[in-house]
Amino acid sequence: MKRRPDDPDKPKRSAYDKALGLLARREHSRRELKTKLRQGGYQGEEAIAAIDRLGEQRYQDDDRFAQVLVRSRASQGYGPQRIRAELKTHAVPDARIRELLDEAEVDWDASAIDQLRRRYGGKGVVDRAERARRAQFLLRRGFAAATVRRATHAEVDDAADEID
Structure with a gap:
């Protein structure tokens, strides 16, 4: 007979086992693990002890x-x-x-231009409204205003070069 996950006869996993299972899937911050353990019904001391132990073992960093x-x-x-x-x-x-x-040594200008190309293809900017839409897209993705300005103007300049 197969047990259901909420089966009352099944012993509850320890906070350590639960957190280790989460870390096996991907990295988590201490804060994120603490929140997930609390949502899983583990109380403060048990959760903190489990996270501390995982940190000492270098499973969580x-x-x-x-x-x-x-x-x-x-x-x-x-x-x-x-x-x-x-x-x-x-x-x-x-x-x-x-x-x-x-x-990280990321070229944020190149990254912004790459995002514009992915989103809008090779089409040049036709008008101010379109440039504003593209700028808003980059701002929503977290690029600085100066980077957005350079990227949207570089795109316009590149399009002008293609026309010549």
Whole structure:
């Protein structure tokens, strides 16, 4: 007979086992693990002890989590403001966020232009409204205003070069 996950006869997994299972799928921050364990019905002391133990065993590391998140989001085409905001939700200190973004060595201008090409293809900008739409798209993805300005004007300049 197959047991259902909510079977009352089945012993509840420990907070450590639950957190280890979560970490087996992907990296998690301490804050994220604590929240997920609390949602799973694990109380404060048990959850904190489990997270501390995982940290001592190097299964959970906030710095490694932050590095993976920066690389992942940058490769997905998100800008530094968006990545910074997401890292803040995981309680990564501002100074460390600056270091991580610098260490990533991402050419944000090239990334923004690449996102425009992916989204809008090779079509040039026809009017101001279209340029504004494209700028808003980049701003929503977390690129700085100066980067957006350079990217949207570079796109216009590239289109003008193709016409000549």
